Amino acid sequence: MRLEAKLALFNALSKLLLVLLGAVVIPPIVGRVAVSHTDERLQEKREEVLQLIRRDGISTFVQGEQYADYNILKQEYITLTALPPTPSGRHAPHPPRIFDEPRQVDNEVEDFRILSQQFTTNGRNYRLEIGSSLATVELLTDTLRRMALWVLVIGALLTIFTDAAFAHYLLRPLHRLIVRKLQGVHHPSAFSYEPLPTTTTDFRHLDDSLNEMMRLIQSAFEKEREFMSNVSHELLTPVSILQTRFENLLQDPELGHAHSLKIVDSQKTLYRLRNTVKTLLLIANIENEQYLREDTVSVAAVLADVTTELEDRLAQREIRLREELRPDYVLPRANRTLLFTLLFNLISNAIKYNRFGGSITVRGLPGPGGGYRLSVTDTGPGIAPQHLPHLFDRFRRFQAGASAPEGYGLGLPIAKTIAEFHDARLTVESVEGQGTTFALHFP
Numbered sequence: 397m398r399l400e401a402k403l404a405l406f407n408a409l410s411k412l413l414l415v416l417l418g419a420v421v422i423p424p425i426v427g428r429v430a431v432s433h434t435d436e437r438l439q440e441k442r443e444e445v446l447q448l449i450r451r452d453g454i455s456t457f458v459q460g461e462q463y464a465d466y467n468i469l470k471q472e473y474i475t476l477t478a479l480p481p482t483p484s485g486r487h488a489p490h491p492p493r494i495f496d497e498p499r500q501v502d503n504e505v506e507d508f509r510i511l512s513q514q515f516t517t518n519g520r521n522y523r524l525e526i527g528s529s530l531a532t533v534e535l536l537t538d539t540l541r542r543m544a545l546w547v548l549v550i551g552a553l554l555t556i557f558t559d560a561a562f563a564h565y566l567l568r569p570l571h572r573l574i575v576r577k578l579q580g581v582h583h584p585s586a587f588s589y590e591p592l593p594t595t596t597t598d599f600r601h602l603d604d605s606l607n608e609m610m611r612l613i614q615s616a617f618e619k620e621r622e623f624m625s626n627v628s629h630e631l632l633t634p635v636s637i638l639q640t641r642f643e644n645l646l647q648d649p650e651l652g653h654a655h656s657l658k659i660v661d662s663q664k665t666l667y668r669l670r671n672t673v674k675t676l677l678l679i680a681n682i683e684n685e686q687y688l689r690e691d692t693v694s695v696a697a698v699l700a701d702v703t704t705e706l707e708d709r710l711a712q713r714e715i716r717l718r719e720e721l722r723p724d725y726v727l728p729r730a731n732r733t734l735l736f737t738l739l740f741n742l743i744s745n746a747i748k749y750n751r752f753g754g755s756i757t758v759r760g761l762p763g764p765g766g767g768y769r770l771s772v773t774d775t776g777p778g779i780a781p782q783h784l785p786h787l788f789d790r791f792r793r794f795q796a797g798a799s800a801p802e803g804y805g806l807g808l809p810i811a812k813t814i815a816e817f818h819d820a821r822l823t824v825e826s827v828e829g830q831g832t833t834f835a836l837h838f839p
Contacts (some may be wrong), residue, residue: 403567411552418548421640423541428513430537431509436492436529439740441526442492444475446515446702466501471529473501479514479521481681501526509533509816513646536751567596572601577606587614621680639666651837675806680814682734689818695770696724698732702739706747721760725768725838738814739772742834743805746774749832763837771835778828787824788812 449457454476456461463476489492492513498505508527515522527756576588587610594604596616642663645759651659696719703710703717710717727735746756763769779787788808811834815822826832 398465404556405503407559407563409557411556415548415552419545421517422544422548423537426544430533432539433505433509433536434509434533438494438509438526438528441474442511442513443526443818445524445526449517454522458814471532472537473499473508473525473527475523477523477525479523481521494562496530506531518632523568533632566596569599573599573606577610579602581634608678627676628691632670632677635670639663639670642666650756672806675810677812678737679806681814682817689731691727691730691732693727693732693735694724695726695735697722698735698739699758701736705740707822709744709747710756713747713750714754715747715750718755718757720757723760725760725770727818732816734814738811738836744774745807745834746772746776746832750774750776750834755814766839768838769835770838772835773831773833775831778830779801779824780828784824784826788822792828 458476458478464473465475466473467485490513492511494509494511496507497510498507499510500506507530510524510525510527512523515524573592576590576592589607589610591598594600594603598665642659645659646656661730699719699721703719743756743758750756756775757773758770759773760768760770812822815836821837823835824832825835
């Protein structure tokens with residue numbers, strides 16, 4: 397999962413957790429706010445009633461022993477009740493008290509939030525009660541709760557989108573760095589050293605570090621290529637001289653038979669050494685891009701040339717070669733000589749490490765995501781799983797089976813190098829006891 401997606405997912409989950417936490421915490425807070433709001437309204441009405449009594453007198457409101465006033469929906473009421481006289485003639489003043497209590501209103505019992513206070517006026521004691529229906533409080537609570545939750549949800553959604561947009565903007569240089577300098581860069585020569593446009597110090601430092609590291613890698617690659625090329629050239633000359641000398645020695649009639657056999661064995665060793673040097677030189681030349689890709693090459697035509705070249709070896713081991721190209725594939729920009737070497741090495745290995753009387757299938761089909769897939773499948777002993785990751789390493793030799801004449805040499809590294817030169821990918825699949833499949837994936 398991409399870093400940007402992880403940040404967006406974490407942001408969304410954190411906002412969801414915030415909304416859930418708000419759904420738990422907000423209701424009691426809102427309930428307390430609604431009650432406090434109701435208490436403040438009751439206090440304000442108490443002050444208004446007492447101010448009217450001081451201005452107009454208590455007799456304006458209380459004609460008998462009690463005064464009561466209810467609104468039309470019975471959601472609020474105000475009562476003034478005369479209290480019996482005390483021996484001292486007055487009650488001790490005390491602060492107002494607010495409480496919840498049911499009251500009967502027109503044969504119905506309602507729960508009210510009540511403010512009660514005793515006061516003295518004109519030498520007589522009275523009790524003032526101002527009540528507000530708890531249904532009104534609950535309605536206010538529900539309204540505030542819904543409003544708070546909607547604000548929380550909308551705010552969370554807005555922050556999710558804004559945070560995602562900001563994360564996308566902030567991480568855009570990292571995405572550009574991955575696309576331009578990491579994806580599809582299989583060789584230092586394909587690396588882009590163009591500075592990354594960014595104002596973020598960390599990304600700038602990462603870009604500079606990648607450029608410096610790739611310069612070091614490219615320098616090491618160039619030194620290795622130059623070394624291989626020089627060594628290959630220098631080794632071919634003494635090998636050729638030794639071969640010539642051995643051939644001259646074999647022409648000597650006084651040379652004994654035992655010595656002749658030793659010279660022939662030495663010639664075989666020199667021949668293998670010469671082939672190894674040529675192989676290293678071929679790899680160096682390919683990596684140094686000394687070959688051109690100017691040919692339009694048909695896979696079927698190259699395969700026909702390879703089959704003709706290997707007819708004797710196929711017949712010697714009684715191996716059947718089946719070709720299934722549906723359809724043929726034509727490379728517009730390729731090197732025919734190198735493609736011949738590539739297919740020759742793959743089919744030659746399939747013959748070499750196959751069982752006697754086995755078969756080889758060369759199958760070409762369009763790839764599932766486009767391109768073309770050309771596979772070479774044999775019926776040999778297969779390759780052990782632990783050897784597969786190192787199969788294309790140079791100078792790594794593996795035993796392909798109990799009857800294999802020898803391990804792998806440089807044929808597969810050459811095939812992989814030629815495949816990469818043509819922007820193709822070479823893969824291998826093998827099952828011990830059943831066979832091996834090498835597949836070329838052309839773009």
